[in-house]
Amino acid sequence: xxxxxNGRSVETSYDxxxxxxxxxxxxxxxxxxxxxxxxxxCGACTxxxxxxxxxxxxxxxxxxxxTEITTIxxxxxxxxxxxxxxxxxxxxxxxxxxxTGFIMETAALLNETPRPTEEEIAWRLTNVCRCxxxxxxRAAIKQAAG
Amino acid sequence: MTGQAAVLDRRTFLQGVGTALVVGVxxxxxxxxxxxxxxxxxxxxxxxxxxxKVTVLxxxxxxxxxxxTGLSMLVADELGADWSTVSYExxxxxxxxFHPVVYQNEQITGGSVSIVGxxxxxxxxxxxAREMLISAAAVQLNAPLERLRAEDGRxxxxxxxxxxxxxxxxxxxxxxxxxxxxxxRRREDLKLVGRPVRRLDARSKVxxxxxxxxxxEVPDMAYAAVRQAPAFGADVETLNDAxxxxxxxxxxxxxxxxxxxxxxxxxxxxxxxLESVEVTWSAGTAEHASSQKVTESLIAALDxxxxxxxxxQGNARAxxxxxxxxxxxxxxYDVPFLAxxxxxxxxxxxxxxxxxVELWVPTQAPTLDQxxxxxxxxxxxxxxxxxxxxxxxxxxxxxxxxxxxxxALLSKSVRRPVKVLWSREEDMRQDYYRPAFAAKMRxxxxxDGQISALSATVAGPxxxxxxxxxxxxxxxxxxxxxxxxxxxxxxxxENLHVSHVRTEPNLRIGYWRSIGYSHNTHFVESFxxxxxxxxxxDPYEVRRRLLTHDPRSLAVLETAARKAGWFGxxxxxxxxxxxxxxxxxxxxxVAQVADVSVIDDRLKIxxxxxxxxxxxxxxxxxxxxxxxxxxxxxxxxxxxxxxxxENGEVVQSSFSDYRVLTLEDAPxxxxxxxxxxxxxxxxxxxxxxxxxxxxxxxxxxxTGQRIRSLPLSKHGLV
Numbered sequence: 107x108x109x110x111x112n113g114r115s116v117e118t119s120y121d122x123x124x125x126x127x128x129x130x131x132x133x134x135x136x137x138x139x140x141x142x143x144x145x146x147x148c149g150a151c152t153x154x155x156x157x158x159x160x161x162x163x164x165x166x167x168x169x170x171x172x173t174e175i176t177t178i179x180x181x182x183x184x185x186x187x188x189x190x191x192x193x194x195x196x197x198x199x200x201x202x203x204x205x206t207g208f209i210m211e212t213a214a215l216l217n218e219t220p221r222p223t224e225e226e227i228a229w230r231l232t233n234v235c236r237c238x239x240x241x242x243x244r245a246a247i248k249q250a251a252g
Numbered sequence: 253m254t255g256q257a258a259v260l261d262r263r264t265f266l267q268g269v270g271t272a273l274v275v276g277v278x279x280x281x282x283x284x285x286x287x288x289x290x291x292x293x294x295x296x297x298x299x300x301x302x303x304x305k306v307t308v309l310x311x312x313x314x315x316x317x318x319x320x321t322g323l324s325m326l327v328a329d330e331l332g333a334d335w336s337t338v339s340y341e342x343x344x345x346x347x348x349x350f351h352p353v354v355y356q357n358e359q360i361t362g363g364s365v366s367i368v369g370x371x372x373x374x375x376x377x378x379x380x381a382r383e384m385l386i387s388a389a390a391v392q393l394n395a396p397l398e399r400l401r402a403e404d405g406r407x408x409x410x411x412x413x414x415x416x417x418x419x420x421x422x423x424x425x426x427x428x429x430x431x432x433x434x435x436x437r438r439r440e441d442l443k444l445v446g447r448p449v450r451r452l453d454a455r456s457k458v459x460x461x462x463x464x465x466x467x468x469e470v471p472d473m474a475y476a477a478v479r480q481a482p483a484f485g486a487d488v489e490t491l492n493d494a495x496x497x498x499x500x501x502x503x504x505x506x507x508x509x510x511x512x513x514x515x516x517x518x519x520x521x522x523x524x525x526l527e528s529v530e531v532t533w534s535a536g537t538a539e540h541a542s543s544q545k546v547t548e549s550l551i552a553a554l555d556x557x558x559x560x561x562x563x564x565q566g567n568a569r570a571x572x573x574x575x576x577x578x579x580x581x582x583x584x585y586d587v588p589f590l591a592x593x594x595x596x597x598x599x600x601x602x603x604x605x606x607x608x609v610e611l612w613v614p615t616q617a618p619t620l621d622q623x624x625x626x627x628x629x630x631x632x633x634x635x636x637x638x639x640x641x642x643x644x645x646x647x648x649x650x651x652x653x654x655x656x657x658x659x660a661l662l663s664k665s666v667r668r669p670v671k672v673l674w675s676r677e678e679d680m681r682q683d684y685y686r687p688a689f690a691a692k693m694r695x696x697x698x699x700d701g702q703i704s705a706l707s708a709t710v711a712g713p714x715x716x717x718x719x720x721x722x723x724x725x726x727x728x729x730x731x732x733x734x735x736x737x738x739x740x741x742x743x744x745x746e747n748l749h750v751s752h753v754r755t756e757p758n759l760r761i762g763y764w765r766s767i768g769y770s771h772n773t774h775f776v777e778s779f780x781x782x783x784x785x786x787x788x789x790d791p792y793e794v795r796r797r798l799l800t801h802d803p804r805s806l807a808v809l810e811t812a813a814r815k816a817g818w819f820g821x822x823x824x825x826x827x828x829x830x831x832x833x834x835x836x837x838x839x840x841x842v843a844q845v846a847d848v849s850v851i852d853d854r855l856k857i858x859x860x861x862x863x864x865x866x867x868x869x870x871x872x873x874x875x876x877x878x879x880x881x882x883x884x885x886x887x888x889x890x891x892x893x894x895x896x897x898e899n900g901e902v903v904q905s906s907f908s909d910y911r912v913l914t915l916e917d918a919p920x921x922x923x924x925x926x927x928x929x930x931x932x933x934x935x936x937x938x939x940x941x942x943x944x945x946x947x948x949x950x951x952x953x954x955t956g957q958r959i960r961s962l963p964l965s966k967h968g969l970v
Binding site for chain 2: 124142243
């Protein structure tokens with residue numbers, strides 16, 4: 107099957123019923139999206155399909171062959187996206203495993219809603235962080251929103 | 253317009269991504285090649301390349317706690333490096349990485365002693381390297397040693413101003429003898445240490461290039477999905493893998509200790525095939541265990557006549573029996589089993605071939621992995637090479653080696669490298685849990701708020717006994733991990749009695765962030781408030797009176813209360829709850845205040861104020877993060893944390909039914925650091941113990957309801 111990922115077309119021989127997450131990670135070696143739960147609850151697997159945040163662990167390969175997939179690796183040219191920079195400025199990551207999912211969700215949110223309220227942020231960012239970096243995530247989003 | 257976009261062939265696409273064999277994990281996120289000819293190891297902790305790059309070699313695991321940056325700062329400052337040239341790599345296999353203080357002959361990260369243990373040895377190593385570089389410069393500059401100093405990545409001559417960068421000195425330096433006891437710089441001469449410094453691994457974690465165990469790639473690697481016996485102590489009885497063996501990509505179906513594994517070319521193929529395997533299980537050792545029975549038996553155990561006496565100070569029993577001019581309060585508490593629920597589920601990758609046994613593990617205990625795998629394969633543990641990767645959270649879970657053993661056994665069977673990835677369901681159900689505990693607390697408090705006697709009977713399993721029985725023998729039968737937080741109180745209570753009734757574990761039990769303090773500080777701090785309330789005394793005052801012998805404790809307590817608005821007028825809709833703990837074990841004093849409101853019968857946590865005296869902060873930016881994180885970890889557990897057992901099997905499976913704190917419900921955590929000492933204390937776990945009791949005490953202030961059984965979610969407020 108053909109996929110569009112980070113602006114390029116690529117072939118995969120993985121079964122169409124494979125969740126996109128495993129195609130990205132194991133076939134295309136794009137390790138930024140992570141496995142946290144496999145049931146779409148924790149958000150560690152978040153990528154974009156046509157700019158919309160999706161949970162790639164519950165999105166099947168056959169359902170995204172006509173979309174533009176963007177992963178953390180392709181979010182910006184030199185990984186200098188506003189959200190990434192805000193994340194670094196605020197020294198957000200601890201273990202770091204959930205962070206790319208948060209960043210992808212945030213990037214999608216800010217694209218749709220450039221100045222989200224605290225409620226909108228809380229409602230939208232259901233991702234799980236077990237290290238408890240939520241204070242700095244809020245600060246980073248505030249900075250990225252400008 | 254030109255025609256269709258070209259479809260890149262796979263190889264071209266992958267070249268852009270980078271799939272070099274990872275032999276080491278670096279802070280830069282870039283793959284570490286097998287050898288960089290121009291880099292020299294000056295000792296076990298330091299490598300300098302001829303182009304001036306400084307690599308700190310670290311044996312302590314990075315599980316999120318930030319010690320890899322802290323240790324790098326210590327080394328960089330002592331060496332005199334230019335911070336922009338500094339990175340780190342994880343390292344194993346040398347005795348220098350054995351913990352010098354806490355774990356004899358073992359490379360282990362646990363108990364919040366990475367900085368405590370390694371600050372000095374790594375500074376000494378950096379100082380030795382510095383002296384070697386300076387000596388090499390003395391030759392090249394033809395200058396006396398006294399005029400030379402190492403700073404900003406160069407050795408400079410104070411008099412002539414001439415300098416040579418480290419990179420041009422290292423080839424000569426490594427030929428010089430290492431000084432055995434090089435002088436350390438004075439604390440005030442360290443440039444980074446003590447200042448807020450951003451983590452070296454932030455960029456790679458944000459870009460997604462940091463290599464976790466889940467991310468490891470080894471050529472010709474196969475994947476394994478596992479299913480382990482759901483009941484504690486059970487094993488496979490019958491197995492029907494006929495369907496699985498015919499499924500796409502399946503290489504084999506194998507037995508592993510107390511379970512089965514499907515090995516396949518792709519992970520999803522392994523997962524899908526595993527679902528088709530029919531297994532029956534033997535009975536577990538605790539097959540009738542249920543949460544209800546466990547709690548009932550813990551509470552019944554509180555009255556056991558043969559409780560093991562841990563502390564008998566003064567005459568608590570007599571004071572509590574008499575009563576007289578004191579109010580005597582008795583209360584029973586219980587807390588449930590808790591899961592670690594790290595974001596990255598358990599996993600390991602192994603390559604077993606001929607003479608080679610190689611592991612890639614996000615581990616807190618490389619030495620224990622070597623021992624376990626050595627035993628499983630019947631090889632000398634010293635031959636097992638462990639590569640340490642980043643770990644997506646540890647919290648005490650990653651010191652057990654089952655996943656490494658699984659990967660090694662499977663790799664040996666299929667004669668290929670095998671990556672074992674646990675599903676979230678496996679991870680949730682095959683934990684080494686924080687045990688369920690109960691406590692009967694009794695205390696006497698005078699009408700004017702002086703606690704004169706305190707008695708704690710704690711019922712629960714021996715955590716050391718289950719995992720390292722030697723640690724109980726060494727301490728004359730006291731299981732410190734079960735009772736810490738009751739037998740080491742900072743409060744000066746004249747009459748104190750502590751006893752422990754050891755019960756069956758019922759599940760595998762282990763080390764959950766702050767271990768014994770996670771349940772005992774909860775019991776003590778909730779109960780102190782009950783005592784205060786029984787005579788209408790101020791919970792702050794009651795504690796203050798018991799801490800007058802320790803000014804640093806008083807300072808922490810007072811600062812937290814003041815910042816939370818404890819004194820003076822309080823808004824009527826905001827309610828405060830206080831908790832305090834201090835321990836020699838971690839050289840810390842911590843006070844927290846939970847600020848809550850009740851809106852439409854629902855609890856809202858407005859903020860948590862957390863004040864900690866941690867001695868000295870190596871990196872205050874990192875310490876703040878650890879306190880915030882540990883507070884929220886404890887808060888999540890107090891609010892929702894509950895692992896249920898039915899017929900000896902864990903009920904919960906994932907974040908859907910093991911609820912955890914998300915951004916929406918996480919309050920801001922306002923941290924104040926006090927550096928009241930002259931050495932760094934432990935940081936990683938100290939924020940957790942007070943979180944639960946501060947919350948419970950605030951709930952009491954807000955509603956008059958005294959919660960004695962966690963989690964809070966059982967009681968309808970959240």
